[in-house]
Structure formats: C-alpha cells, structure tokens
Amino acid sequence: EPEVTQTPSHQVTQMGQEVILRCVPISNHLYFYWYRQILGQKVEFLVSFYNNEISEKSEIFDDQFSVERPDGSNFTLKIRSTKLEDSAMYFCASTMGGANTGELFFGEGSRLTVL
Amino acid sequence: AQSVTQPDIHITVSEGASLELRCNYSYGATPYLFWYVQSPGQGLQLLLKYFSGDTLVQGIKGFEAEFKRSQSSFNLRKPSVHWSDAAEYFCAVGSYNQGGKLIFGQGTELSVKP
Numbered sequence: 001e002p003e004v005t006q007t008p009s010h011q012v013t014q015m016g017q018e019v020i021l022r023c024v025p026i027s028n029h030l031y032f033y034w035y036r037q038i039l040g041q042k043v044e045f046l047v048s049f050y051n052n053e054i055s056e057k058s059e060i061f062d063d064q065f066s067v068e069r070p071d072g073s074n075f076t077l078k079i080r081s082t083k084l085e086d087s088a089m090y091f092c093a094s095t096m097g098g099a100n101t102g103e104l105f106f107g108e109g110s111r112l113t114v115l
Numbered sequence: 116a117q118s119v120t121q122p123d124i125h126i127t128v129s130e131g132a133s134l135e136l137r138c139n140y141s142y143g144a145t146p147y148l149f150w151y152v153q154s155p156g157q158g159l160q161l162l163l164k165y166f167s168g169d170t171l172v173q174g175i176k177g178f179e180a181e182f183k184r185s186q187s188s189f190n191l192r193k194p195s196v197h198w199s200d201a202a203e204y205f206c207a208v209g210s211y212n213q214g215g216k217l218i219f220g221q222g223t224e225l226s227v228k229p
Contacts, residue, residue, distance in 0.1 A: 004158070006158075031215050033215050033216075035217075041221075042219050042220065042221050042222070043159070043205060043207075043217075043219040043222075044219070045216045045217060045218070048215055048216060056216055091158065091159065093159075093215065095215050097215075103149075103161065103164055104159075104161070104215050104217065105161070106151070106158040106159035106160070107158050108156070108157055108158035109158055
C-alpha cells in the first residue's frame, strides 16, 4: 500500500540552526500538508500546498518557515532559524483532493528537538 | 470558534470489553469528521471518516462511529477491544471548503488490560 514517507525520523539541532524536514507524498496525490504536534498538545495545521504554491497557512507558519516541492516527488519544510519552541513532531500528509478532500494520509513524523 | 473536544484524556478498558471514545466539535460549516489512530512511534492512520449520508460509519479494525448533528458529536465505538488497540486516538474535523486543514482534538490514550 502506498504511503507517505518522512526523513529524518528524529533530528536534534541547536537553537538558531536551519532544519529541513523531508517528505515523499503518495505519488498521485495533489495536495500536501505539514502539521505539527508539540509534546502533550494537539496536532496543529501548519500549511497546505497545491499546484506549487501555498494554499493556506496558519499563524504558526511565520517567516521562519517555508515549504518547497523541489522536484516531482519531494515536499520539504524548512525552518530557517530554529527556536526552542519549534521542538515538536512534524507530520507530512497528502491527499488526492476532490471528493476525498480532507482524507489525509500521514507520514510517521519527524521529531525535531531544538537545544 | 472551531474546535474539537475529546473529554477523556486517558481510558483503560479490559480486553474484550466494549469501548466508546467521545468527540464533540464546534464548526461553522458542514463538517467532515475523522478518527485517526496513532500507535507509539507511528504516524496517524485513518480509522474512519464521515462526509455525508448514513450517520453510522464503519471503519477499519472493527471500529465504527456515529455522527449526531444535534449533539455535535462523533463518538467512536468498538464492541470488543483487543490488546493491539492500545494507542492514541484523535478525532478531527474539516470541511470541503477547508481542503485538508483539519482541526484535531487533544487525543484519547487507550490502555487495554488483560
């Protein structure tokens, strides 16, 4: 069964460093997302991406964050200068869209620890 | 404000017992409703979804959920719990107009005792 894959599974970084989290969505999906879950808190929407541009972003997704689909398969989340509060599990998700809008397929997550 | 409430943070049930996990939502548009499960170290797996039609929906692993518009609820049920069901369960709400922007509940951690 096709699945969303994420790398790395865990990354430890120093505050102020740049981090790139990578995702390979399901191949025929058209909509891509990043969510995050701070330990003990809710899963929160960060950003949606369609047709090579951001469709929507939350207030969390400030100028320190960016997303890119550099080729036909990868979808990346970059945090330019990490802060302690960026420590979280980051989930990538994708969906076909259309009638199945909202039925997201999630990856296993990338745990980011900022020291 | 749009929100999802899962009132039970942690539930413990005996193996073979029935299970009901509660979910209430507040949402302005016609909701799409989802239950996801997360096992330790795993991603979020979709258990079932409600878009429209029959308000009782069946999902994977023997789970079902019932949409009650009057109560703004979408409770998850399973008649007989297995030890492998121990995991964290998340209720989420979205809509067609919101694309894949889902609002998640806090999650309910399920423990299963032998």
